Structures are given as structure tokens and as C-alpha cells.
Amino acid sequence: MVHIIGNNIATCTQRVLLRLAVLGVTDFTLYSPDVMAGEHKKLPHTAKHPFGLIPVLEDGDFTLYESRAICRYLATKYNGQSKDLIPDCKDLKATALFDQWASVELTDFDAFASELVAQNLFYKWRGLEAIPEVVDLVTKKLSDKLDIFDTLLAKQKYMGGNVFSLIDTFYMPYTEKLFEAGEGELTTSRPNVKAWWDRVTVRATWKLVNVKITG
Amino acid sequence: MPAFTLYGSRGSTNTDRVRLTLAEGGFTDYETVLLNLQKGEQKSEEHKKRHPWGKIPAITSAEGFTMHESRAICKYLAKKYSFPLLPPDSDAEATALFDQAQCVETLYFAEPAGKIAFEKFAKRFMGLPPSDAVLSDALRSVEMFFDIAEGLLSEKEYMAGNDFALVDIYYIPLIRRLFACGYGNVVVSRAAVNAWWNRCVNRPAIARLLAADQEAATVTTATR
Numbered sequence: 001m002v003h004i005i006g007n008n009i010a011t012c013t014q015r016v017l018l019r020l021a022v023l024g025v026t027d028f029t030l031y032s033p034d035v036m037a038g039e040h041k042k043l044p045h046t047a048k049h050p051f052g053l054i055p056v057l058e059d060g061d062f063t064l065y066e067s068r069a070i071c072r073y074l075a076t077k078y079n080g081q082s083k084d085l086i087p088d089c090k091d092l093k094a095t096a097l098f099d100q101w102a103s104v105e106l107t108d109f110d111a112f113a114s115e116l117v118a119q120n121l122f123y124k125w126r127g128l129e130a131i132p133e134v135v136d137l138v139t140k141k142l143s144d145k146l147d148i149f150d151t152l153l154a155k156q157k158y159m160g161g162n163v164f165s166l167i168d169t170f171y172m173p174y175t176e177k178l179f180e181a182g183e184g185e186l187t188t189s190r191p192n193v194k195a196w197w198d199r200v201t202v203r204a205t206w207k208l209v210n211v212k213i214t215g
Numbered sequence: 216m217p218a219f220t221l222y223g224s225r226g227s228t229n230t231d232r233v234r235l236t237l238a239e240g241g242f243t244d245y246e247t248v249l250l251n252l253q254k255g256e257q258k259s260e261e262h263k264k265r266h267p268w269g270k271i272p273a274i275t276s277a278e279g280f281t282m283h284e285s286r287a288i289c290k291y292l293a294k295k296y297s298f299p300l301l302p303p304d305s306d307a308e309a310t311a312l313f314d315q316a317q318c319v320e321t322l323y324f325a326e327p328a329g330k331i332a333f334e335k336f337a338k339r340f341m342g343l344p345p346s347d348a349v350l351s352d353a354l355r356s357v358e359m360f361f362d363i364a365e366g367l368l369s370e371k372e373y374m375a376g377n378d379f380a381l382v383d384i385y386y387i388p389l390i391r392r393l394f395a396c397g398y399g400n401v402v403v404s405r406a407a408v409n410a411w412w413n414r415c416v417n418r419p420a421i422a423r424l425l426a427a428d429q430e431a432a433t434v435t436t437a438t439r
Contacts, residue, residue, distance in 0.1 A: 050363045050366060050367060051319070051323060051363055062308050062311075064311050064312065064315055065315055066314065066315045066318035066319065066322075067318075068314065068318055069311055069312075069314035069315040069317075069318050070311075072310075072311065072314050073307065073310075073311035073314070076307050076310070076311075077307060089304035090304075092291060092294055092295055093280055093291075095290075095291070095294070096282055096287055096288075096290065096291035096294075097282060097287075099284065099286065099287030099290050099291070100282050100283060100284045100287040100288075102287070103284035103285075103286055103287050103321075104268075104284060106318075106321055106322070107284075107321070108268060111326060145268070148267050148268050151267065152267055
């Protein structure tokens with residue numbers, strides 16, 4: 001049984017929980033460290049994650065961090081149960097394209113979406129003010145990138161090609177958080193991005209994992 | 216006909232990631248097309264067919280297979296031409312630790328280091344002043360990253376374990392850029408990081424490529 005250390009309202013943990021849901025794996029344990037008290041920045045957590053972050057996976061005596069690495073490990077481990085596709089490692093080109101789309105998510109989406117969500121949402125939770133110049137800059141950058149995503153999604157139905165895959169799940173937590181941060185229009189104003197979002201969020205596994213913060 | 220064409224540009228850290236990988240693998244059967252970024256050649260309709268975001272690098276094989284994203288290209292080439300730089304696919308744990316190390320490099324190092332490179336290097340070519348606020352914030356992140364890396368590299372020789380791997384190559388272009396921008400101290404002031412760095416850049420093929428690039432850059436500057 002794998003053990004996850006993370007919080008179900010945290011985007012990077014949600015990536016992993018979504019992966020487990022899509023794989024149909026319910027046999028796992030979840031421990032939520034007290035992030036507000038800084039538990040993740042101290043031992044024993046930092047012995048598992050030197051950078052003091054969540055999530056972390058423990059599988060027997062194997063420890064792994066980085067949500068996307070964890071997702072890929074789980075997809076390989078539970079490949080027999082997987083209803084979606086992760087390319088066969090012997091298919092060089094499919095694997096290369098998978099790596100390409102995974103890289104796009106990090107550098108053309110996550111880099112800007114995570115900063116915007118931090119400014120407009122996470123800062124508020126911590127009682128801090130957003131920095132207007134940073135918000136303007138990352139909003140513009142994210143908008144420009146999403147314009148390209150809109151043309152891309154006119155040619156392919158999902159972020160990794162024409163089938164729902166691990167790549168889509170990498171995007172989903174922060175796309176959802178953009179709505180919570182009041183930036184949902186970035187998605188809804190672009191017809192193909194909106195169509196992709198509607199396609200991926202209608203899935204039962206997303207509804208299972210998506211936990212909104214109330215209050 | 217060469218096996219593939221690499222589209223990149225001079226001095227591009229992302230292109231250099233691929234060139235270093237090929238040098239380390241001893242692979243020479245490819246041609247390089249250098250795009251002029253200042254003229255906006257990377258944003259041409261022709262190039263956008265290879266890279267929707269109009270960036271570099273991208274590769275096109277002789278059979279017409281096209282892809283972009285430097286780290287994905289490096290992995291593809293390493294697998295296709297069997298460079299000894301990746302764990303075997305059959306080893307799920309070693310593969311996962313490689314993926315972990317790659318995410319660490321991209322998120323905790325390349326993101327802030329890339330910001331420093333943009334402010335101090337790229338902006339010069341655009342005639343724009345660097346932002347002190349962005350620089351100090353990015354430098355803080357890079358220092359924090361290397362503080363943790365110092366601990367990790369005290370226990371293992373390379374970023375993904377005890378063998379030199381592709382993920383070590385990923386760091387080289389941006390660390391070189393940090394040196395060029397006057398921030399080399401982040402490496403040399405940390406014993407284990409410095410030792411790792413020297414192990415990487417003194418590898419014969421890498422040392423040769425870096426020396427050749429240095430010489431080409433000096434010639435270009437001298438003849439400008």
C-alpha cells in the first residue's frame with residue numbers, strides 16, 4: 001500500500017490524488033502535515049523531502065517527491081489497472097511526445113498559473129497583499145500562452161494528444177485554482193480551452209478529487 | 216542525409232542542453248540550423264509548424280518526426296541512440312528518481328536561474344534595464360536551491376545518484392550563464408556543489424564543446 005504525505009486542498013497533492021483516482025487505486029493512506037505550523041519545513045519531513053514541500057510518496061522503503069514524478073511512477077506501477085494511457089516505454093516517439101507535452105505544462109503553463117494563483121489566492125490566505133505589477137505581468141504572459149493553447153486544442157482534444165492522459169491531470173489542479181482566484185475568464189473566454197476543460201471536468205474521477213475551500 | 220536537424224540559436228541555453236547531450240553521446244550525424252532570434256525567425260509561420268509557441272530548440276528527423284522541449288529532446292535522443300545517461304526503463308525506482316531529479320532541476324533551479332539570465336543577459340540585447348526586484352528574488356531562490364543541493368551532493372556524486380546522468384547535463388547551460396552574469400559564487404562558495412560542477416564540466420566531450428563555444432564567442436566579440 002502506498003503512503004502519501006500531502007494536503008487534499010493543495011494543487012500538487014491533488015495531482016497525485018487525481019492520478020490514484022484515475023487508476024482506480026483506493027488502497028493508500030494519506031497523512032496531512034500541518035502546513036500552517038510549518039511541519040513540512042522541519043524534520044522528520046525534510047528527511048523525506050529536502051526542499052520541505054508536499055507531496056511525498058512512500059512505497060515500502062522507497063521515497064519519492066515531485067508530484068509529476070510520483071504520478072508517472074504510479075501510472076507505471078499500476079499500469080495493469082490503468083484505464084488511460086501512458087505510452088509504452090518501448091515506443092520511443094510516443095514517449096518523446098509525452099515528455100514534450102509534460103515539459104510544455106511546466107514551462108508554458110505552471111510557471112505563470114502558479115504565480116497568479118499565489119498572488120491572487122494564497123497570499124490572501126496568509127494575510128498578504130498581492131503585488132499589482134507581478135499580477136499584471138503574469139496575467140499577460142499566461143494570456144499569451146493560453147492563446148496558443150487555444151489553437152493547439154483546435155487540433156487535438158487533450159493536452160497530450162487525442163486521448164485523455166496523465167498530461168491533462170498535470171494541468172487540472174491549477175486550472176481549477178484559477179477559477180477560485182477569480183481568473184476563470186482566462187479559460188472560459190477561449191473556446192477550445194473551455195471545451196477541453198468541460199471535457200476533463202465532467203469525468204467522475206475529477207469530481208471525487210476536487211475539494212473546494214469554503215469560508 | 217543527416218539523421219535529424221536541430222533548430223536552435225547561438226548562445227541559447229535550451230539549445231545547448233541538446234548539444235551537450237549529443238556531445239556526451241558522441242553523436243555527430245545531425246545538422247544545426249541557427250535561427251536569428253533578434254530578427255524574430257523563431258516566430259515565423261514555418262518554424263511555428265515545428266514549435267507552436269515559436270521557441271527553440273526543435274528537431275525534425277529525416278523521417279519527418281518533429282518535436283520540441285529541450286529536456287524531452289535530450290531524453291529521446293539518449294534513448295534512441297543509447298547514450299549511457301538514463302536509468303533502464305525496467306527499473307521503476309531509478310526511473311522515478313530520475314523524474315524527481317528532473318522536476319527539481321526545472322522547478323527549483325532553472326525557473327529562478329532563468330529569470331536571472333533573462334534580466335542580466337537577454338535584456339541587454341533588447342536594450343532594457345534589469346529589474347532589481349526580480350533579480351534579488353530569483354537570486355534568493357537560487358541560493359536556497361544550492362543550500363539544499365549542497366547537502367544532497369555531500370551524499371551522492373551526481374544529481375540523480377552516483378552516476379553522471381542526463382539531468383546533470385540539464386544544469387550546465389544555465390550555470391554557465393550564471394557565471395557569465397557574475398553569479399558564479401553560488402557554485403564556488405559551496406564545496407560539494409563546486410566539486411560536482413567540476414566533475415561535470417571536466418568530462419572530456421563536455422569540456423571540448425564548452426571550450427569551442429568560448430572560443431567562437433571570443434572571435435565574434437572581437438570581430439564585432
